[in-house]
Amino acid sequence: MSNKPIIGITMGDAAGVGPEIIIKSLENKELKEQSVPVVIGDLKILQRAAELLNSSITFKKVTQNDEFPEMDDPNKVYCVDLDLLPADLKYGQVSSEAGHGSFEFLRTAIELANEKKINAICTAPLNKEALHKGGHLYPGHTEILAELTNTSNFSMMLSSPKLKVIHVTTHIGLKDAIDRIEPERVYDVIKMAHETLHKSGIETPKIAVCGINPHAGENGLFGYGEEEEKVIPGVERAQKEGIEVQGPLPADTLFFRAVRGDFDIVVAMYHDQGHGPIKVLGLDAGVNITVGLPIIRTSVDHGTAFDIAGQGIADEKSMLEAMRQAIELAPK
Numbered sequence: 001m002s003n004k005p006i007i008g009i010t011m012g013d014a015a016g017v018g019p020e021i022i023i024k025s026l027e028n029k030e031l032k033e034q035s036v037p038v039v040i041g042d043l044k045i046l047q048r049a050a051e052l053l054n055s056s057i058t059f060k061k062v063t064q065n066d067e068f069p070e071m072d073d074p075n076k077v078y079c080v081d082l083d084l085l086p087a088d089l090k091y092g093q094v095s096s097e098a099g100h101g102s103f104e105f106l107r108t109a110i111e112l113a114n115e116k117k118i119n120a121i122c123t124a125p126l127n128k129e130a131l132h133k134g135g136h137l138y139p140g141h142t143e144i145l146a147e148l149t150n151t152s153n154f155s156m157m158l159s160s161p162k163l164k165v166i167h168v169t170t171h172i173g174l175k176d177a178i179d180r181i182e183p184e185r186v187y188d189v190i191k192m193a194h195e196t197l198h199k200s201g202i203e204t205p206k207i208a209v210c211g212i213n214p215h216a217g218e219n220g221l222f223g224y225g226e227e228e229e230k231v232i233p234g235v236e237r238a239q240k241e242g243i244e245v246q247g248p249l250p251a252d253t254l255f256f257r258a259v260r261g262d263f264d265i266v267v268a269m270y271h272d273q274g275h276g277p278i279k280v281l282g283l284d285a286g287v288n289i290t291v292g293l294p295i296i297r298t299s300v301d302h303g304t305a306f307d308i309a310g311q312g313i314a315d316e317k318s319m320l321e322a323m324r325q326a327i328e329l330a331p332k
Contacts, residue, residue: 004035005330007323008118010017010105011041013131014085015098015269016304018124018315019049024316025323026057032074035327038062038118040109042101043081045089052312064112080108091310094127099134106141108214110148113295120330122322127304133321139171145297154292155189157196157265158278158301159325163258164265165274166193166291176211177270178226186234186267192291193265194243200329208254208263209235210273231269256263258267289329296329298322 004276012018023046026037039046043061050057060076084101106126112118123141131138136146146154157166168189169177190207197205209231211215220228231248238245247267255277258266268274278286278301287303300318306315 005327006331007326008109008112008115008121009037009039009323010109010121010123011039011102012105012124013098013102013127014042014045014089015091015093015130016096016125016127016306016309018304019045020053020070020309020312020314021059021300021319022046022124023049023053024314025319026077027055028320030219031320031323031327035321035323035330036078038080038112040079040080040082040105040112042083042085043079044078044083044087045085048087052119052310054315064108064117066176080112081109081276092306092308094130094133094292094306096133096135099127099130099132101134102131102136103136103138103144106144107148110295112143114149120276120298120326122319122326123297123299124319125302125304127302127306131168140295141288141299142170145252145293145295149294151293153188153192154290155192157193157291158274159287159288159289160278160281160301162281163255163278164197165267165268165278166196167268167271167274169270171271174270174272181212181226181230183230183233183237183270186231187237188234188299189267190234190238190245191241193267194238194245194292196289197264202264204244205264206262207243207245207265207267208249208255208258209245209267210251210269211248212269214252215250252332286318287325289325296326298325298329 058076061081062078083105087099092189109121155166156170169180192204193207210225212226217223217227227248235247251273287300288299290297300322
C-alpha cells in the first residue's frame, strides 16, 4: 500500500491543451516519486495526446470502485475512464460534448475526494462557453466545486513564486463586484488568507488589502466612501483578532511592494485587480488554489488555449506547479 498522496487530475476541456499538458507533466519523474497520479477523464483522448507527443507513458484503466491506495506502479499512469467523448473530437473547437465531459470529470473527482480515495484534485482548464453549451451554467471550476461540496464561504487564491493574491469577488461584472463587497466578506477573505498561509508554514503572514478606488479613495477624494463603508470595518475586525493585516492600500503600488517582499499575500477586491499582476509575472508560473473547500484543489492559471491545441507545443510549467502544490497541500 502506498503512503504517497493520491492526486486526482481532471482532464478539463479535451478540445484544449489539457490532455497535452497532463501527458507532459506526468513524464516528470519527481512527481511520480512523490505522488500517485490518477487522471479522471477519457482514456482514448489521453492516448491520442500521448501519441501526438511521442510519449512512452503507459496507462492503466481503473474504476471508481477500485482500491486506490493499493495502486502505486511507477511504470503506469492510472486513468478513471468515463468514456464520454468521441474519438475524433476536434481540437480547438467549442463543443457540448467536451463541455459536458469537463463537468463530469470534475464531478467524479469530487466524489472520489469525498470518499477519501484521492487526497487532492488538480484541474486542467475548462472552456466556459463549452461548459454552458454542455448544459452546465457555471462561471467556472470554483463555483462547481463550491456547489458540489456545499461550501458557501470560499475564495480564489492565485499563487506564483513572487506573488500570492486572494480575491473578495471573482467572476462577476465590475459594477456587481463593487455592490457585493461587504465588511463581512472582506474579513472572511483576510481570515482565509491568514489560515491558509499559516498552515503552509508562515507563522505570522503579512497581509495587505487593496482599496476599491484609485489611491484607495484618498480620504474621500475618489469614489463615494466605499473604502470606509465596505473595506475598513473588515480589516479592523481582523486586526483586533491579532491578524497582521494592513489596508486598504492603493492597488497601483501595492503589488510592487508585495513582489518586493513587504507582504506575503494581497487581498484583491475584484477579478482583474488581482489577476492582472499575477499574469504580468508569467502565465506559466501561476497556480489557482480554491481556498475554503473541504478538499484541496489546485489548477493551472491559464485557459484551454484552443489556438494551439493539438500542436504539441503547450507549456506544462503551470500544470507541473499545480501538481506540486497539490502534493504539498494534500493531507498525509
